[in-house]
Amino acid sequence: MxxxxxxxxxxxxxxxxxxxxxxxxxxxxxxxxxxGVKVRRKYSISDQxxxxxxxxxxxxxxxxxxxxxxxxxxxxxxxTKHSLAAMFEMPxxxxxxxxxxxxxxxxxxxxxxxxxxxxxxFLPKGSTKITxxxxxxxxxWFDRDKxxxxxxxxxxxxxxxxxxxxILPKIKKRFxxxxxxxxxxxxxxxGESWLSEEIARWENALPTHLALAYLPGKAQVRLRLTGVxxxxxxxxxxxxEQVAALLPTIQSYVYGFGDLEIEEAVGELLRAKSxxxxxxxxxxxxxxxxxxxxxxxxxxxxxxxxxxxxxxxKIQELNVSPKTIEKHGAVSEETAKEMAEGIRKKLNVDLGIxxxxxxxxDGGTEEKPVGMVWxxxxxxxxxxxxxxxxxxxxxxxIEYSGVKALxxxxxxxxxx
Amino acid sequence: MxxxxxxxxxxxxxxxxxxxxxxxxxxxxxxxxxxGVKVRRKYSISDQxxxxxxxxxxxxxxxxxxxxxxxxxxxxxxxTKHSLAAMFEMPxxxxxxxxxxxxxxxxxxxxxxxxxxxxxxFLPKGSTKITxxxxxxxxxWFDRDKxxxxxxxxxxxxxxxxxxxxILPKIKKRFxxxxxxxxxxxxxxxGESWLSEEIARWENALPTHLALAYLPGKAQVRLRLTGVxxxxxxxxxxxxEQVAALLPTIQSYVYGFGDLEIEEAVGELLRAKSxxxxxxxxxxxxxxxxxxxxxxxxxxxxxxxxxxxxxxxKIQELNVSPKTIEKHGAVSEETAKEMAEGIRKKLNVDLGIxxxxxxxxDGGTEEKPVGMVWxxxxxxxxxxxxxxxxxxxxxxxIEYSGVKALxxxxxxxxxx
Numbered sequence: 001m002x003x004x005x006x007x008x009x010x011x012x013x014x015x016x017x018x019x020x021x022x023x024x025x026x027x028x029x030x031x032x033x034x035x036g037v038k039v040r041r042k043y044s045i046s047d048q049x050x051x052x053x054x055x056x057x058x059x060x061x062x063x064x065x066x067x068x069x070x071x072x073x074x075x076x077x078x079x080t081k082h083s084l085a086a087m088f089e090m091p092x093x094x095x096x097x098x099x100x101x102x103x104x105x106x107x108x109x110x111x112x113x114x115x116x117x118x119x120x121x122f123l124p125k126g127s128t129k130i131t132x133x134x135x136x137x138x139x140x141w142f143d144r145d146k147x148x149x150x151x152x153x154x155x156x157x158x159x160x161x162x163x164x165x166x167i168l169p170k171i172k173k174r175f176x177x178x179x180x181x182x183x184x185x186x187x188x189x190x191g192e193s194w195l196s197e198e199i200a201r202w203e204n205a206l207p208t209h210l211a212l213a214y215l216p217g218k219a220q221v222r223l224r225l226t227g228v229x230x231x232x233x234x235x236x237x238x239x240x241e242q243v244a245a246l247l248p249t250i251q252s253y254v255y256g257f258g259d260l261e262i263e264e265a266v267g268e269l270l271r272a273k274s275x276x277x278x279x280x281x282x283x284x285x286x287x288x289x290x291x292x293x294x295x296x297x298x299x300x301x302x303x304x305x306x307x308x309x310x311x312x313x314k315i316q317e318l319n320v321s322p323k324t325i326e327k328h329g330a331v332s333e334e335t336a337k338e339m340a341e342g343i344r345k346k347l348n349v350d351l352g353i354x355x356x357x358x359x360x361x362d363g364g365t366e367e368k369p370v371g372m373v374w375x376x377x378x379x380x381x382x383x384x385x386x387x388x389x390x391x392x393x394x395x396x397x398i399e400y401s402g403v404k405a406l407x408x409x410x411x412x413x414x415x416x
Numbered sequence: 417m418x419x420x421x422x423x424x425x426x427x428x429x430x431x432x433x434x435x436x437x438x439x440x441x442x443x444x445x446x447x448x449x450x451x452g453v454k455v456r457r458k459y460s461i462s463d464q465x466x467x468x469x470x471x472x473x474x475x476x477x478x479x480x481x482x483x484x485x486x487x488x489x490x491x492x493x494x495x496t497k498h499s500l501a502a503m504f505e506m507p508x509x510x511x512x513x514x515x516x517x518x519x520x521x522x523x524x525x526x527x528x529x530x531x532x533x534x535x536x537x538f539l540p541k542g543s544t545k546i547t548x549x550x551x552x553x554x555x556x557w558f559d560r561d562k563x564x565x566x567x568x569x570x571x572x573x574x575x576x577x578x579x580x581x582x583i584l585p586k587i588k589k590r591f592x593x594x595x596x597x598x599x600x601x602x603x604x605x606x607g608e609s610w611l612s613e614e615i616a617r618w619e620n621a622l623p624t625h626l627a628l629a630y631l632p633g634k635a636q637v638r639l640r641l642t643g644v645x646x647x648x649x650x651x652x653x654x655x656x657e658q659v660a661a662l663l664p665t666i667q668s669y670v671y672g673f674g675d676l677e678i679e680e681a682v683g684e685l686l687r688a689k690s691x692x693x694x695x696x697x698x699x700x701x702x703x704x705x706x707x708x709x710x711x712x713x714x715x716x717x718x719x720x721x722x723x724x725x726x727x728x729x730k731i732q733e734l735n736v737s738p739k740t741i742e743k744h745g746a747v748s749e750e751t752a753k754e755m756a757e758g759i760r761k762k763l764n765v766d767l768g769i770x771x772x773x774x775x776x777x778d779g780g781t782e783e784k785p786v787g788m789v790w791x792x793x794x795x796x797x798x799x800x801x802x803x804x805x806x807x808x809x810x811x812x813x814i815e816y817s818g819v820k821a822l823x824x825x826x827x828x829x830x831x832x
Contacts, residue, residue: 015442015445015458016445016455016456016457016458017445017446017449017455018442018443018444018445018446018447018448018449018455019629019631020442021437021439021442022438022442023437025434025460026431026434026436026437026438027434028434029431029432029433029434030433030434030435031434032434033433033434039432039433039434040432040461040462041432041459041460041461041462041467042431042432042459042460043457043458043459043460044441044457044458044459045457046456046457182433182435184435192489192490193490193530193532193533193552194530196490196532197530197532213429213430214489215430215435215436216489216571224430224435226429226433279702279723281702284706284709285705285706285708285709285710285714285718286695286697286702286703286704286705286706286709286721286723287702287706288702289701289702289705289723290700290701290702290703290706290814292701293700293701293702293723293725293775293814294701294810294811294814296776296777296778296810297778298701298725299725299726302701302725303725303726303728303729304722304723304724304725304726304729304733305702305721305722305723306720306721306722306723306733307695307702307705307709307720307721307722307723308720309709309714309715309718309719309720310715310719310720312719313719313720313763317720317722317762317763346733347729347733359709360712361712362712362713389524389525389526391524391525391550392550392573394710394712395710396573398706398709398710
């Protein structure tokens with residue numbers, strides 16, 4: 001079976017100038033990926049007739065399917081429909097069904113149909129109308145030598161309804177598609193290059209229809225294994241076998257699969273063990289608590305926190321000894337320990353975690369540079385500590401420390 | 417003066433398959449727009465040598481500047497460097513300065529340099545190394561018949577540092593660019609359509625070389641006035657006059673200009689008035705404290721916080737009366753008031769702010785729907801309250817509430 005290729009073209013100067021973020025093409029990609037259509041290329045171009053024609057022509061020469069979004073509004077800077085009509089030599093004609101759709105939409109909102117909107121019911125002769133349930137601009141489907149061009153509005157929720165309801169089902173009927181499966185393994189606490197060395201033998205032995213990609217993030221690397229085959233069950237079984245063979249090598253770094261975030265993984269561990277948690281934060285200023293509580297249902301295990309930015313708050317609210325701060329400083333293993341103990345006792349939770357460090361950009365010294373953070377966990381009768389060095393600017397240091405703290409919690413819970 | 421055109425190429429199957437959202441090209445577009453470079457086209461392509469070469473060649477034929485991101489990692493699926501080296505016929509050679517950079521990075525993290533990472537110091541002979549302060553892959557600058565190709569890593573914070581520190585200044589020197597001035601006015605607490613009605617008369621009277629854009633964000637709208645001209649001083653004076661004419665109409669919504677974030681504006685107000693602040697958060701789970709402390713120097717006015725997720729913590733740590741919670745509920749004006757009073761007294765600050773609400777997705781009722789949040793500020797002998805309705809999903813509700821709380825603080829301080 002041969003691969004079916006697609007290209008996605010988003011039209012609009014507002015994308016090129018960075019005024020809006022293009023999220024349409026990601027969403028379309030995901031939908032196509034799910035049905036085994038391979039996206040070869042995406043591009044964003046300007047709202048000009050010649051540019052649009054050239055782009056669609058080029059894509060059509062390369063790929064089986066071309067998705068065009070944007071440039072279908074009623075205003076004069078929206079040129080997609082006219083460009084496609086000219087390119088395919090299909091003159092515009094009134095499409096009765098499209099007119100009824102537009103009239104319906106206007107009726108629904110209790111408005112009079114304007115001449116400008118009536119123009120939207122004119123479609124290239126020979127194209128197939130795609131109903132727009134959520135707006136006035138119909139979509140268009142063009143057949144061309146066994147290839148297909150689809151034109152949709154740029155408004156995301158109009159485009160998505162068209163894709164889901166009409167276009168994807170039509171594509172599945174029209175083309176014979178392969179089976180594509182992705183498996184994502186989420187790791188934390190190991191850099192991309194070390195990870196790649198650890199798994200080199202496994203990776204090199206992968207059959208050619210299975211491909212591995214490294215997707216790095218903040219203190220994390222996602223491994224994505226992509227398989228292409230003809231029978232879903234066979235491919236699924238083969239990939240599960242490969243993942244099972246890989247896991248023992250990197251077990252301690254793996255916190256989950258698919259879309260699972262580290263804060264969700266930590267939440268699942270806490271819930272499974274019926275444990276409660278509280279944070280005592282200095283340099284992260286509430287970021288760790290924010291990550292933990294960004295998970296829906298976190299009130300099952302999260303109680304509360306004290307953010308102790310000033311030393312007096314550490315002393316008064318977390319029971320840190322003034323002598324400890326005087327002797328070792330607020331950013332020290334000793335202070336972190338007392339903070340973790342303090343929050344655990346104060347909020348009567350199972351696990352108390354603390355962070356104290358230098359977020360920057362000021363306040364660093366040679367001994368305690370910007371980005372240096374001490375963390376401590378008070379849990380199960382002991383206090384463990386860890387020192388990390390975050391890599392960058394203030395916000396990054398805060399975020400990196402938060403992720404590292406989540407990993408510290410995860411490891412502590414797993415070892416418990 | 418002729419226009420300078422650019423194209424942006426993002427490399428990586430993870431973008432084509434929709435596994436990550438490309439935010440790099442939007443950010444690069446914005447930077448180029450700021451210095452008067454026109455982005456003609458952006459595209460995302462696959463990690464294949466032939467595809468990369470064809471794309472860069474095509475862009476180079478069309479435009480003056482080509483920005484390539486991605487495909488520079490140390491693993492074998494990262495092919496950009498080899499493709500560019502082959503295309504420009506520049507064999508890879510060890511770049512001593514790049515080697516020192518990589519060694520530095522490894523030293524900083526106290527790790528041994530691996531062979532894989534050493535390979536990253538090999539660059540196409542004749543290209544110019546661009547230092548990567550935040551990662552191991554150096555960037556590359558290629559000169560080609562008065563045109564320029566720049567290759568950068570796909571990791572956003574590495575790419576951004578390179579652009580800001582090295583590439584944008586180099587471009588400004590290399591090309592003769594028009595004078596473009598942006599003035600950004602930051603508003604909060606008024607929607608885009610209301611704002612546009614308020615300022616319609618001023619906007620319609622703008623001369624053609626000044627353009628206004630509305631950039632909506634979370635509970636905020638930025639107004640960006642863009643002027644194009646030949647003499648900086650003349651244009652600058654003209655734009656300042658226009659801004660001065662606009663301001664009186666919308667004064668109460670304007671919290672700042674340029675890059676100033678609302679949390680920075682609030683920090684400046686607190687510092688100017690020598691006031692201290694603490695937060696008592698329930699539904700936002702530390703997000704407000706995180707925003708406040710994301711500002712460098714916030715320890716001058718920020719003391720600490722209590723995150724009271726559970727009712728017992730509200731009662732025990734914030735002195736909320738159990739009767740108040742019983743009678744009015746944890747999400748109520750009365751509870752919010754007592755929380756704000758409680759945190760102000762507990763941490764002995766000038767201004768205590770509280771939030772209690774339903775972040776969702778569960779826990780909403782008809783009377784208290786998801787997204788409903790009560791806020792209170794205890795300051796100057798009184799307690800003020802405000803109820804808001806956030807618009808969406810859990811994370812969005814948390815973020816929106818945090819911004820609204822910052823605006824509440826701002827208004828309170830301005831009126832004081």
